[in-house]
Amino acid sequence: MNTMKYLSLIAFLFLFCDFSPRILGIQQANVPPRGWNSYDSFCWTISEDEFLQNADLVAKKLHPFGYEYAVLDYLWYRKKVEGANVDSLGFDVIDEWGRVIPDPSRWPSSKGGNGLSEVANRVHKLGLKFGIHVMRGISTQAVNANTPILDISTGKAYEESGKKWYAKDIGLEEMKCGWMQNGFMSVNMHLGAGRAFMRSLYQQYADWGVDFVKNDCVFGDDLNIDEIKFVSQLLNEFSRPILYSLSPGTSASPSMAKDINGLVNMYRVTGDDWDTWGDVSSHFNVARDFAAAKMIGAKGLKGTSWPDLDMLPLGWLTDPGSNDGPHRNCRLSIDEQRTQMTLWSMAKSPLMFGGDMRNLDETTFSLITNPTLLKINSFSSNNMEFPYITGAKHQEFRRYALANQVESYKVVDGLESEDRFLGMTSCRDVNANGWSAEAYDDELEKVCWKENSPSEQQAPFCLYKRKLLLESDGNMMSNKNSRCKLHLLATERREFCLGVSPNRKLASKEFRRGSFLPCRRDANQMWELSHNGTLKSHYSGLCASVNAIKANEGEVRSWIATGTQGEIYLAFFNLNPEAHTISTEISDIGKALPGGKVYSDCKTTEVWTAKDFGVVTKMISMVVPPHGCALFTLHCT
Numbered sequence: 178m179n180t181m182k183y184l185s186l187i188a189f190l191f192l193f194c195d196f197s198p199r200i201l202g203i204q205q206a207n208v209p210p211r212g213w214n215s216y217d218s219f220c221w222t223i224s225e226d227e228f229l230q231n232a233d234l235v236a237k238k239l240h241p242f243g244y245e246y247a248v249l250d251y252l253w254y255r256k257k258v259e260g261a262n263v264d265s266l267g268f269d270v271i272d273e274w275g276r277v278i279p280d281p282s283r284w285p286s287s288k289g290g291n292g293l294s295e296v297a298n299r300v301h302k303l304g305l306k307f308g309i310h311v312m313r314g315i316s317t318q319a320v321n322a323n324t325p326i327l328d329i330s331t332g333k334a335y336e337e338s339g340k341k342w343y344a345k346d347i348g349l350e351e352m353k354c355g356w357m358q359n360g361f362m363s364v365n366m367h368l369g370a371g372r373a374f375m376r377s378l379y380q381q382y383a384d385w386g387v388d389f390v391k392n393d394c395v396f397g398d399d400l401n402i403d404e405i406k407f408v409s410q411l412l413n414e415f416s417r418p419i420l421y422s423l424s425p426g427t428s429a430s431p432s433m434a435k436d437i438n439g440l441v442n443m444y445r446v447t448g449d450d451w452d453t454w455g456d457v458s459s460h461f462n463v464a465r466d467f468a469a470a471k472m473i474g475a476k477g478l479k480g481t482s483w484p485d486l487d488m489l490p491l492g493w494l495t496d497p498g499s500n501d502g503p504h505r506n507c508r509l510s511i512d513e514q515r516t517q518m519t520l521w522s523m524a525k526s527p528l529m530f531g532g533d534m535r536n537l538d539e540t541t542f543s544l545i546t547n548p549t550l551l552k553i554n555s556f557s558s559n560n561m562e563f564p565y566i567t568g569a570k571h572q573e574f575r576r577y578a579l580a581n582q583v584e585s586y587k588v589v590d591g592l593e594s595e596d597r598f599l600g601m602t603s604c605r606d607v608n609a610n611g612w613s614a615e616a617y618d619d620e621l622e623k624v625c626w627k628e629n630s631p632s633e634q635q636a637p638f639c640l641y642k643r644k645l646l647l648e649s650d651g652n653m654m655s656n657k658n659s660r661c662k663l664h665l666l667a668t669e670r671r672e673f674c675l676g677v678s679p680n681r682k683l684a685s686k687e688f689r690r691g692s693f694l695p696c697r698r699d700a701n702q703m704w705e706l707s708h709n710g711t712l713k714s715h716y717s718g719l720c721a722s723v724n725a726i727k728a729n730e731g732e733v734r735s736w737i738a739t740g741t742q743g744e745i746y747l748a749f750f751n752l753n754p755e756a757h758t759i760s761t762e763i764s765d766i767g768k769a770l771p772g773g774k775v776y777s778d779c780k781t782t783e784v785w786t787a788k789d790f791g792v793v794t795k796m797i798s799m800v801v802p803p804h805g806c807a808l809f810t811l812h813c814t
Contacts, residue, residue, distance in 0.1 A: 204480035205418050206442035208555040210389075210527045212246025212308070213239065217451075217490040217531025218503040221252035221263060225284045227502065229299055234534035236303035242546045243555065244530065246389050246420075247300050248308035253293075256280050263498050266317060266359040274327040275319030275344045276378055277311075297386030308389025308420070309382065312361040313354055313401060315374060320348040320362065326370050327377040335373045342370035352401070354394040355701055361394065366403040375404070379411045382419070389420040396423040396444055398701075400718055402436060409440035409478055421478050422485070422527075425449065428719065431470030432606040438475050438482040443527045450487035451497055452508045454804055457517045458752050460486050461734050464524040465562040473525050473560055485527050489517065492532025492541040503533040507541075512805035514544055515785060519748050519806045522550040523736040525560055549784050549810065553746050557738035563747065565765035568733030568757045602722050609720035610710040614642060624665060624706060626723040638723045640675060641666040642706070662703040662715055664696055676701040733759050733801075737769050745770075745779070745811040751801035759807070760798035766813060779813035 213235045215223045232247040254270050254277035255261055261268040270280045279287035286295035293309065300307040326335040326342045335342045347370050352363035365371040382390060392408060395401045405423065412419045423437070426445035434444060446463050450456045467473065467484040475482050491514055493503045507514065521528060530545055602609050615623040625639040643664045665675040674696035696702065703715035711720040734750040745766065749759040767774040781790035781797060785808060790797070799807045 206420055206477055206481045206483065208243075208481075209483045209525050210246060210420060210422075210443060210529075211242075211244045211554075212248055212306075212389075212529055213244060213534065214248040214250055214308075214488050214529045214531055216250035216310075217488055217494050218492075218533040219250075220495050220497075220499045220501075221250070221255060222257055222500060222502055223249070223253075223283075225286060225296060228296065231534040232300050232303055232305060234537065236305050238534070238537065238542065239530070239546070240304060242551060244528070246306050246308050246529075247303075248389055248391060248529065249293075249296075249310065250391070251310040251312070251393065253279055253284065253309065257283055262500055264357050264359050269316055269318050271316060271319050271322070271324065273324065274377060275315060275322065275324030275374070276327075276381060277316055292381065292385045293387070294385045297388075301386065306388035306420075307386060308391060308422075309387055310391040310393060310424075311378075311382070312357065313392070313394040313399065313404060314352075314362050314364040315344060315348050316361050317348075317353070317359055320344045320350070326374045328373055329377050329380050335370050337369050342368075342373075344374075347371040347374055355399055357394065363401050363404065366407055372407060375407055376411060379408060379415075383415050383417065387419060388417075389422065391422040391424050393424045396437065397425060397427040397429040397433075398714075398719065399425075399427075400433065402718075405437050405440055413478060418479065424485070425487075426485070428602075430602040430606065431467055431472055432608075433603040433719070434467070434472055434484065435470075436603060438472060438477060440478055441482055442477045442480065443483045443485045445487060446484045447487055449497065450490060452490040452494060454509065454513055457509065457513055457520075458804075460517075460520060461562075461750070461752070464520060464526070468524060468561045483525060483527055486521055486524060487526075488529040488531040489521065489545065490531050491517075491545065492530070492538065493536035494532060503536070507532070510804065511540065512802050514541075516750055516804060516806045518544050518547070518550055519808055520736070520750065522554040523557075523560055523738055523746065523748050525554055525557070528554060547784070549746075549808070552740070553738060556741050557746060559770055560738040561736065561769060563735040563737035563761070563769050565768055566733060566735045566749065566759055566761045568751070568759045570753075570755055570757055602720060604711050604713055604718070604720040606720070606722070609712075609722045611722065612706060612710050612712040614706060615639075617641065621666075624712065641668065662705055664702060665704055665712075666696070674702045675704070733757055735759070735761070737766075739770060740810075743812070745813055747797070747809045747811055749799060749801050749807040749809075751803065751805055754803050756800055756802055758798060758800050760796050762796055763793060763813070766811065776813040779811040782810050784808040784810065 213231060215228060215231070219227065228249055235244055235247055252263070256268045256270065257280070258268065270278050272278050279293055281288045284293070284296065287293065297307040323343045323345045326344070326347065328335040347364050347368055349363045349365055354361045364374055366375070390412070395404050409421060412421050421441045423441055423444035425448055427448045429444070429446045434446070437444065446467055447460055450460070464486060472484050491507050494505055494507055495501065495503050509517065528545070532541060611626050612624055613627060615625055617623045622642040623639045624642045625637040627637050643666055667673045667675070673694060676694055701714070705713045705715065707713060713720050732753050734752065736748045738746045740746060747766070751757045751759060763776055763779055766776050766779065778792050778794045779797070781793045782788065783790070783799065797809065801807050
């Protein structure tokens, strides 16, 4: 029996014998969802045959390990012809009611008005559930065509107040998707016609047999809570369960998530994650913050919700924004891949594998089906960052080993300088109330952040206030509605204005500083300074805040969780480019856990090296490779 078949048998016994009551529970998303998504390997170009080939292999190889969703990512309705790309206009297939439908040249089973129903049937016959990616609101193509709105209760055009309603009546052109300006815009959810359109859209997905909806460009910088609430209401009313996922989550914060987590089942809290070390390492702060806010496994739609760290770009992949399918191997080292999979598991993120299943190698397969990681991901509790560690370059560790009495993690080599970044959060977040205007000269005022300054010695962070440009733009709001809005300039002389940058990642420190682009009258450059000290973005409805971050933050990290049988899981992460020795005292293990029990010894094994440390009575210490991790299973007394 080869390794893959052996591991599949073990997984079946592990998941369905020991834990079947939890797997088959009546709650929706009672454990973090697990599956395969087409984006990392095919971008938008996947065909029906390619999708079904991958789904078949998911069923054979990954379903025994709890991977149950086959998710078709974005632009399945776009024609794959010359000129079409990820933000092109005029290449989508829409029906007479302005709803996107599959491109029949890529999805031949959709001919005759079948939509994706035949694909869903094939996926269901494999024992899997079928998911699709959808964008916010309505397509620009439908608005330009001014298609009528379907009333599903009559099967005819929607009428209200003696008039028929059309796409141009409900599309909000000032609320276009920030990262796909030519693609989609929000729908006016305050209009009966707007709600009728959304109802016809999601009823169609349900009729096709969709089990999972990944709703993009409605969260984070692109927050549209009206649409999220209405879609959640629709899905809650449907007789068959449909998992509700939000993507992406650029500039998502725990306070923002608390407004929507009960409406959904999973929600992205980072931008797109690709196979670079910078993307992996940038997720540590985000994961820590959502765990500290008790968002992991909180109440969700018909069950539970999970902060989502994004798909796993492992195995055989394509490139971001590519117009072709998979053609290269994952660029992460094996240590970096272990770090990513371990953090995702300890943070209980949904596990959505993104590699081409037709080229699934044994190393990748073993990683994404590791039984300890899957057990942690599904069934552990008290998951949080563990602060009681010390770290030093391996060759220097002996010098520091005796100075290990700290109450928070300490990186002994590194800078102690502080940096600041501009982030977006809910306007109800108290951390958003720190802006005020100051006189500067006859034409300009400064808008400065004074509260929560990194240090008393550091100058306040300031931007330069100016009234909006007045040139007309048919897609923008009227000057009357713009009078309270302002531009914020990088300097008093340069014509570069701050935007909310919905296409940039919260996860990356480089991208968290905001975006200064040539000034235009577009929604993502419009800001409103309120009397209560908040600086609100017209585009997203979120408010800006300034936070401090130490330059050395994150060089070594640790996470802790507890298992169902009383075991403790402890992970060490080395974010440095050289090997580090990371350590913790046995007496500190219980400090982060409920009850604060003080342990005297722990029987200790490590997953990746399979090393048995025996009973450890004083200090757990291990040399962790560059960008690597160690994962311990502890039985402590």
